[in-house]
Amino acid sequence: MSCVSPYLNIGVCGQASIILIINVQCPQQSNVVFHWQFNNNYMQIFIKTQFFDHFILSHKLILNLQSQAITLDQFKDLTSKVIQQQDAEIIFLFHQLALENEPIFDKKITDLRSLKLFLLLQNYVQAARNSLFENVNISDPKYQERSTKITSNSPQNSPRGKTMRQHNQQTELQQIMQFVKNNFKDFLKCISQGDQISQSEFNCLQLILTTEKAEQKLLSSLFEKQKTLPINLVHDYCIKNLTIAETGAQSVYNITGFSKSVTIKTQVGQNIKISQCEDTQIFIESAVNTLCITQCINCQIYVSAVKLITTINSCEKIQVCVASNTLMISNSIDSTIHYFGTFHPILYGDSRNIVLAPHNGNVFKTIERCLQAQIPLSRQNRDRFINPIMMGTSKIQFQLLQAEEFYKFIVPEEFGYVDASVVVEGQFELEQILALEKKPPQQLCGYQIPLLATPEYQRQIYDRQKYFGFLQTQIKQSNIKEDYLKGLQNAIQGNFREWLVTSGATKQLIDLVKLIDEQLFLDQSCLIQKQNNNNKYNKNNKQMGGLYGRKGNRAKNKKTHRELKTKGYKKAIDQVYEDMKPENYQQLKQQKVDETLPGLGQFYCVPCCRYFVNQESIVNHELSKLHKRAYKRTLEVPYSHKEAEQLGK
Secondary structure (H helix, E strand, O other): OOOOEEEEEEEEEOOOEEEEEEEEEOOOOOOEEEEEEEOOOOOOEEEOHHHHHHOOOOOOOOOOOOOOEEOHHHHHHHOOOOOOHHHHHHHHHHHHHHHHOOOOOOOOOEEHHHHHHHHHHHHHHHHHHHOOOOOOOOOOHHHHHHHHHOOOOOHHHOHHHHHHOOOOOOOHHHHHHHHHHHHHHHHHHHHOEOOEEEHHHHHHHHHOEEOOOOOOOOOHHHHOOOOEEEHHHHHHHHHHHEEEOOOOOOOEEEEEOOEOOEEEEOOOOOEEEEEOOEOOEEEEEEEEEEEEEEOOEOOEEEEEEEEEEEEEEOOEOOEEEEEEOOEEEEOOEEEEEEEEOOOOOEEEOOOEEEEEEEOOOOOOOHHHHHHHOOOOOOHHHHOHHHOOEEEOOOOOOEEEOOHHHOOOOOOOHHHOOOEHHHHHHOOOOHHHHHHHOOOOOOOOOOOEOOOOOOHHHHHHHHHHHHHHHHHHHHHHHOOOOHHHHHHHHHHHHHHHHHHHHHHOOHHHHHHHHHHHHHHHHHHHHHHHHHHHHHHHOOHHHOOOOOOOOOOOOHHHOHHHHHHHOOOOOOOOHHHHHHHOOHHHHHHHHOOOOOOOOHHHHOOEEOOOOEEOOOHHHHHHHHOOHHHHHHHHHHOOOOOOHHHHHHHHO
């Protein structure tokens, strides 16, 4: 029967059933009425938003193959003229991960209809880049013409531009919802044949959709009495019930917009998304299903274990330590990734200056979290970071971290740690370390060595700690005099300061000091203001000839200003003259170490009454005209009270 123009009428009868009546105009019969009764309660259909965070690539492929299933070799042959064999293998793998929601890497036979839908969903990249979701349909010729004009060399595709770009018109969830609704009919046509859709075909939508009970087949109860249903009918029913999961297994735990803060989480959801954070430290001691890190700048992130996939996208100057079955890095710059996982890390897009390194975490439950996330603990997984997979034709800049620059990832003390003696007794072999991990060590070392790092990097930390212990022992046993001990302390602190400056690690310390100073300043200001308020209007304490504050005018409160004006105060010339005497001069030049003074109080200019940070700065100061004038004034005997009394006689 060929239908010309169907008319859809939906009616609800009671709370337990939905009756759909379709009036169809046919050429032979004027009016034919079909009845479908769905014995099904109202069911919400949830969109898997994590699919769009992890499994969207930029490849546009169309498979013209009439079959029910397809193997990896067949998929490689069909796409050999379009993409590389390695890229085809990754696309096939990602489809399996998204479909099964399990870390499966056996490359088995997959459903061809589901794979076609997976490739059709890759159009979300172009739609998201254009930020045009109001009336965009991927089958629209105007949209296809616009998408072909955007090339990888466009300025808006640079990694820094992608990192800083934000969607102002719509939130990301709204974009996903609008994209699915506008193209849902195309999704149904992709997985079906003709105008009818069957139950098995409709269940292919489990790739991006789910219900409240994820273990059941998607809306299988709709097909209890009918083998097939019209596409228009299914489309309208699903569009009305589409929503985004806010709770449950398919929901996403968002950490968004944190700035200059520290976040510690031990109980989070199955799917985590960290986005738009800056100068932030995030520690998650838990095994999760998926992890997405996007648009973060200058952050340190630790996650114990990830079961399915970890995606790092559009980030800048971040440091990540994670154990995951799969890792994908795209459009990121100047970042260091410490990785332990089942599959080689995948570098994709316009990524630059990416540093790959072994896992450098040491948490008491590291091994337990990896087992919960189904991450095999083997040598092969430990060394996966060495050989990353570069997807696409663009040249991606990456390098491996040198062993001399390898340090342990600092985590909160409440997470606990495994003592370095376990690694030493296990002779830096992963199998022996796992065997000794639950046994109490015979002698504690007092420091930590990453458990999942390669032996070369573990030995580097062990040798470094051993050398530090040797130096401490030598200093204690040498009986150095107090003066020489101060000099040694100054030398160590000076070298440490130079290391802070050259490594760029001073920013965190400066921010911490600023926070402490701001709090102290606020406390002191509140105390002074409280004292001024108590004394300002206390008329009983006023004396004749004293300074009176004017009511309602703080700028002319002379008494308060005179008390607070101590900035820039220096010693008077007669005091400096006394300090220049030999007995006083030596005491000022050899002051005790004071951490509150510049240069610990060891570099003091007596004529100018100033402290300097190091020897070089004070030498440069002594060559200046300002110092020479001050020194010249100290050569003259200052005017004193005795001289005044003699002139007055």
